Amino acid sequence: MKNTYFTPGPAELYPTLAHHLQTAMDEQIGSISHRSQKFRDIYKHTDEQLRALMNIPASHGIFFTGSASEVWERLLLNCVEHESFHLVNGSFSRKFFDYAQSLHKYAHIQEKPFGEGFDAAEIEVPEYAELVCMTHNETSAGVQMRPVEMHKLKRKYSKKLFCVDMVSSAPHPDLDFGLIDSAFFSVQKAFGMPAGLGVWIANEACLDKAERLRKYDSMTIGAHHNLPTLWKNYQTFETPATPNVLFIYLLGKIAEDLNQIGIDTVRRQTEDKARLLYKFIEGDERYAPFVKEERHRSPTVVVANTKAPAKDVMAKAKEAGLIVGSGYGKQKDSQIRIANFPATSMEQIEGLIRVLKG
Numbered sequence: 001m002k003n004t005y006f007t008p009g010p011a012e013l014y015p016t017l018a019h020h021l022q023t024a025m026d027e028q029i030g031s032i033s034h035r036s037q038k039f040r041d042i043y044k045h046t047d048e049q050l051r052a053l054m055n056i057p058a059s060h061g062i063f064f065t066g067s068a069s070e071v072w073e074r075l076l077l078n079c080v081e082h083e084s085f086h087l088v089n090g091s092f093s094r095k096f097f098d099y100a101q102s103l104h105k106y107a108h109i110q111e112k113p114f115g116e117g118f119d120a121a122e123i124e125v126p127e128y129a130e131l132v133c134m135t136h137n138e139t140s141a142g143v144q145m146r147p148v149e150m151h152k153l154k155r156k157y158s159k160k161l162f163c164v165d166m167v168s169s170a171p172h173p174d175l176d177f178g179l180i181d182s183a184f185f186s187v188q189k190a191f192g193m194p195a196g197l198g199v200w201i202a203n204e205a206c207l208d209k210a211e212r213l214r215k216y217d218s219m220t221i222g223a224h225h226n227l228p229t230l231w232k233n234y235q236t237f238e239t240p241a242t243p244n245v246l247f248i249y250l251l252g253k254i255a256e257d258l259n260q261i262g263i264d265t266v267r268r269q270t271e272d273k274a275r276l277l278y279k280f281i282e283g284d285e286r287y288a289p290f291v292k293e294e295r296h297r298s299p300t301v302v303v304a305n306t307k308a309p310a311k312d313v314m315a316k317a318k319e320a321g322l323i324v325g326s327g328y329g330k331q332k333d334s335q336i337r338i339a340n341f342p343a344t345s346m347e348q349i350e351g352l353i354r355v356l357k358g
């Protein structure tokens with residue numbers, strides 16, 4: 001029997017992935033040159049589909065990296081001379097902050113306890129912070145920061161660069177790229193692909209900053225995948241290094257499939273499934289939502305406290321071929337995490353609920 005993966009990355013593969021993979025094999029995508037017109041057409045197609053899906057304007061380029069965490073480093077090297085600012089409320093947002101310290105940036109932090117989220121009104125961005133680093137979906141805790149709050153904050157600090165880690169939620173958050181300078185994700189979460197590709201969206205303000213920093217004798221913006229080099233290659237839909245051509249192709253195909261459904265429908269389906277999951281864990285005395293504030297509850301990663309040892313709950317689901325994620329770190333014994341990505345249907349979520357109820 002095949003399992004269904006409700007794990008928050010790697011996750012259940014998108015239903016059409018196998019078909020696209022077969023087409024890619026038939027077309028020998030794995031052997032084509034990344035300096036060929038065929039590759040440029042693939043990059044262009046993926047670019048167009050992502051732009052349509054996520055409403056990305058011409059002011060922003062779309063670049064490919066090895067992973068999303070690589071983009072943490074790229075952003076810090078290319079967009080921060082001295083100071084960054086980080087909203088931290090879990091493991092992934094903390095790692096972004098840790099990267100800044102490792103790169104000897106002066107990293108400011110505003111922190112919330114695990115399970116709590118941020119609203120714009122309570123955030124004080126330090127005067128000299130150049131880059132504001134936000135995590136739309138803190139995957140470890142199942143906490144979201146709503147796009148309206150991110151937009152509100154940027155309006156208040158309009159001179160600073162704003163970036164959004166949307167790794168475990170893209171394409172769900174409706175970001176206004178007129179306000180958000182940069183965002184990034186990797187494909188093994190809500191796009192339903194195997195891991196191995198990061199996507200970095202960045203605008204001309206980020207490019208300007210990187211070019212200014214590059215002129216300073218004492219600064220490095222990095223040799224690998226720096227923004228000016230990515231941007232220059234992007235002008236002809238090429239990449240500085242040999243990229244993951246197969247995955248760029250697959251991402252374009254899956255984005256196209258999601259565009260066929262329509263982003264409004266994709267988002268509504270995610271919200272409908274999330275509502276059902278939260279209603280279930282609120283209503284069943286053996287479970288409880290970990291995130292207390294409804295507005296901070298993630299639609300794409302639902303974290304539930306379990307009365308029984310979490311490993312027993314996971315084992316029971318596994319017997320039925322349903323793989324749910326474990327709680328993060330210290331929460332391993334008392335929490336489960338359920339990914340609610342477009343790859344799983346309403347029927348599959350209903351099936352999971354039946355088993356967790358049983």
Ligand SMILES: *Cc1c(COP(=O)(O)O)cnc(C)c1O
Pocket residue numbers: 009067068069070092093135137138139165166167168186187198
């Ligand atoms: C998974 C995840 C990452 C890291 O992505 P990689 O592809 O493993 O580099 C970063 N941020 C968040 C919020 C994540 O969920």
